[in-house]
Amino acid sequence: MNSKKPTVMVVEDEHLLLKAIERKLKLNNLNVIACESGAEAWENLDKNQKPPDAIWLDYYLGDTNGIEFMQKLRNNEKWTDIPVLVVSNSANPDKVSKMMALGAKNYLLKADYRLDRLVLEIQSLINNTKTLKKDGQ
């Protein structure tokens, strides 16, 4: 993995979607940690010293859901600052407001967005977080 490129963790339980997202992100010069379940994501987060620069999160995962995932993420100091973009098939107001309250940066409906638009979204999340960190120093 090229350490100069930013890294995005993608958590998506649909294999074909995950494959498409992974391909597109790599083509856009990003490192990708592709996870097909919540468990796989935790394993990777635990294992890696450096947290990913952003997380692309589906809401319904085979073994967990977005809310549980976000709660766990925000409860560990090491991971609290990772920006999260939720990209799901279902976005009722209750889910969206809960996820945003837990600190998700944005909640988008899969069917409404082109893949290249979502890549721009995640890139701008990474850049904004970098700028914030710089300003904070």
Add this chain to the structure above:
Amino acid sequence: MSLYPDNELRSMLNIFNLEKKLAIREAMIESVGDGLVATDRDGKILLMNSAAEKMLLQNAKEAIGKNYIETVPAADKEGRIIPGEKRPLHAVLREGKSFTNHSANYYVRKNGSKFPAAITTSPIKYQNSIIGAIITFRDVTHEKEVDRMKTEFISLASHQLRTPLSAISWLVELLLNGDAGKLNKQQADLLGDIYQSNKRMIQLVGDLLNISRMETGRIIIDPKPTHLGQLLEEVLKELKPKINSKRQKLVISYHPDLSKINIDPNLIRAVYLNLLSNAIKFTPENGEITVIISKKGSNIISQISDTGWGIPKSEQRKIFQKFYRGSNVIKKVFEGTGLGLYLVKSIIDASKGKIWFKSQKDKGTTFWFSLPISGILPKKGDVTLSS
């Protein structure tokens, strides 16, 4: 030669006939599956058939003579008991007009349990005065359950469909972008067609979901003071590229001081979006689209006109039906699901407004919809459009 004089015989025969008629009627009342109750003009029970006894868990003999409204309480959706003066029987006995509730109320059985009932209350009239009422009803638990299952299935199926549709969309996008190698023109064209068809399918699934949300009443109605002119401008900003690509002329007119009205901007936004998208879609290049918002009496009227292909006269009665698409445009315009106007009508109905139109083939179409200046009340729910 009869033992009885003629007139006496006739009256005896009449009595027999009358008794026979009564027996027939009694059998009819007893054999129908619907609950049937008759009351006098004070609302006291005169008769209760077996179906009514069974459904209400009442005993007809005990119930007769008692006040119907007190003996058979009715409740609303939230389980609140409906006060006597708001029960249809009250109005029917006073005004003499029949009343049918379509959106079921609930009847409370003797043991306190409830069931949804479709109820018709009609007056009994004799020599121009109201002498009582007939109440017929049936238990619609099963119908409601089937309806709920149908809608739930549509909602579930639509959600399930979205995943493979997103996969097709994203994978084709990769190919079209040349991310898996350069395409020749023919390949790109064919993939473009796949992409467009898939987009239409996504739209269809989205529209079906929205309709099932409106039909089940699960939709949240969240009124906010809204300036319709500003809402319109937002929608137009989104549609500008389409209007420009067809070189259509756009004329907008509304008073800048138009008062804000309390409506759900999310829902009304969908109305403008659908009506305007239709106007753009069904108007040829260089055509004209006009939008006028004005105040009239206690309403604000929005008018959306185009110089498009119009709706054939013979089809005009069908335009608010699901999946209707004009026969004159079906070969010219490939986009569209035939669900937009049905959704628009449902939203306007839920917003206490009215919608109407005028159309002439090859001349154009005008839609008007009104919204009350007094606004609408909020409604709880768990979904919004396009979520």
